[in-house]
């Protein structure tokens with residue numbers, strides 16, 4: 543058996559085995575810290591790592607390891623690299639471990655892995671389509687320890703990415719520091735600032751559709767301090783200067799190489815929602831705007847529900863108030879119908 547494995551490795555290295563034709567999805571469960579490190583580095587020194595390097599089939603990993611191995615910066619670095627390479631990740635969960643310790647690192651339950659496989663293999667109206675979603679707030683530094691942020695939880699963008707994935711899309715999810723975890727089965731790119739978000743979005747293009755659900759800071763601090771700012775006893779408050787951030791939605795809508803077939807923006811307004819959002823659609827140059835009223839009394843920002851108006855070139859449609867998941871499913875279906 544041992545020598546058979548090495549024969550197979552050698553065959554694979556010589557290109558005699560068409561590993562990429564074998565399956566639609568390769569599942570690595572459990573994915574150890576060591577195997578994840580090899581995958582992140584592109585090593586091929588045993589059968590498993592060779593198979594994983596010699597394929598262009600999508601890969602789903604279910605990490606399982608001791609909590610400190612999981613928390614180790616090296617593992618987190620490898621994980622980020624794998625996600626950036628499009629590897630799908632399910633789990634790990636938090637709980638009691640085989641070694642008797644407690645924390646994140648327990649392999650996802652078999653049924654969770656099955657759900658992730660089903661999501662990855664989902665055939666649906668968006669199968670073969672690439673959809674980009676931005677989500678969450680951005681953080682704009684004032685100094686190394688302070689930043690300007692907003693109240694976006696990332697819930698609507700996360701629900702949307704999951705709904706698009708469930709319709710079969712390959713989803714790239716570019717997210718600021720959100721308070722809800724990103725969905726499984728999508729390629730996650732984590733950023734902090736608006737400028738990082740723009741760079742990540744440009745790197746993820748081309749896409750068939752792009753949905754901009756992030757609450758991007760319009761301004762960044764132009765005179766952010768390199769060191770932590772200190773009180774100097776004079777009673778003088780520091781004067782922050784602001785510079786305008788790039789408008790990611792407008793940049794992509796007007797991109798010279800051609801925008802995605804469908805570009806969807808969000809408009810969070812606190813008054814005359816429809817009029818403002820209609821003007822915003824034209825100003826930004828996007829196809830649709832999903833407008834909502836985020837006045838504090840609506841409880842929408844950070845809440846579980848949303849009440850939106852979909853604004854297209856042909857008019858405005860008020861949707862009843864419903865859960866953010868339901869809004870996401872309905873919007874994903876509309877996107878699928880529009881892409882045809």
Ligand code: C5P
Pocket residue numbers: 676736754755756757758759760787788789790791792806807808809810
């Ligand atoms: O101008 P406003 O912030 O209201 O526009 C909201 C829409 O524009 C959202 O879709 C948001 O994700 C997007 N946006 C962006 N980059 C910015 C500001 C907003 O992509 N700098």
